Amino acid sequence: MVAPRRPALPLDVGCLQSWSAVAMIEQVFGGDGLVADEQALVLAFTEAADAVHGVSRHRVSDLLETIGSPERLLGGLTGLEAVDLDLARRLVNALPDDAVVRWRTTLASLRESHPDVRLVTVCDDRYPVNLRQAYDRTPILFVRGDLDALGERSVAIVGTRKPSADGLEQARRLATGLARAAVTVVSGLAEGIDTAAQTATLEARGRTTAVVGHGIVTRTYPRSNIDLAERIVASGGAVVSQFWPTAPPTRQTFLMRNVTTSGLSLGTVVVEAGDTSGARQQARKCLEHGKQLFLLDGLVMHQEWAERYAQRPGVAVVRDVEEVLDRLDSLAPSGQPVQLTLG
DSSP: OOOOOOOOOOSOHHHHHHOOHHHHHHHHHTTOOOOOOHHHHHHHHHHHHHHSTTOOHHHHHHHHHHHSSGGGGGSOOOSOOHHHHHHHHHHHHHOOTTHHHHHHHHHHHHHHHOTTEEEEETTSTTSOHHHHTBTTOOSEEEEEEOGGGGSSSEEEEEOOSSOOHHHHHHHHHHHHHHHHTTOEEEEOOOTTHHHHHHHHHHHTTOOEEEEOSSOTTSOOSSGGGHHHHHHHHHTTOEEEEOSOTTOOOOHHHHHHHHHHHHHTSSEEEEOSOOTTOHHHHHHHHHHHTTOEEEEEHHHHHHOHHHHHHTTSTTEEEESSHHHHHHHHTTOOOOSSOBOOOOO
């Protein structure tokens, strides 16, 4: 049953600014005196964004970082630009009456049933530094494992689910070299290149982060990598999801996952990928994020899209992990979200 929505807030800006946080909470939650915690508020406004046509989740990230805390959305909104004020009003109006209380209950249940799962929001100090620089960053991350695995010195290795034997070997060599250099390997836990890279990282006693395309408590997809996911967590790595805890995998969630895989990393290495591969989409996102894109020389020789990309700024054609490591020390988060326009 869908929770009833309260009447829309008045469009008059002065009226919106004059309401106190306490008065708003009493109207929204029936005056029961409950004070919603910050994480539940972020989840509630993320849910509201999903319900508002034309509002992407990253707009929630932008707004929350602008105002400093989600509580301000329930109080007086002063000093906001018109576009932010309009977005804030639309989100508050879309918020179901029970949203925050419901999310507080959901989080409590999740902590009880899955104590190894933590929620990190864009308002948290531990939100990944690299991801914070991506213009389309998610406002929420559910994490199993060590939050330190989301640190700055990370490189993504991605590629096709159906690689050649040479592609598998190159992925393993790259991951091994990065792991030995204390670089966290980020990938998507998919079959093929992802599995090869993350398995090799563990074999080299390195740390890897798996960004999955489904909810954090949904059964791991693909099923063949259930054990790999557990090994990643047990070895000091992390499994990460930007989706609701029980969300199923879909084509769209995998594409969205690629955005976060790029965002968590200083750069992305594409090993093998066809023209329609999700890895190509991540390559594009990597450049839009203003990050370093590494293309293996064999990929550039055999794929027209990679040959075209090789001519763009921010792209390096490499033969081995040493060439990746040579460039890595010069890469660092810029301090502000980045979006570059690609031709």
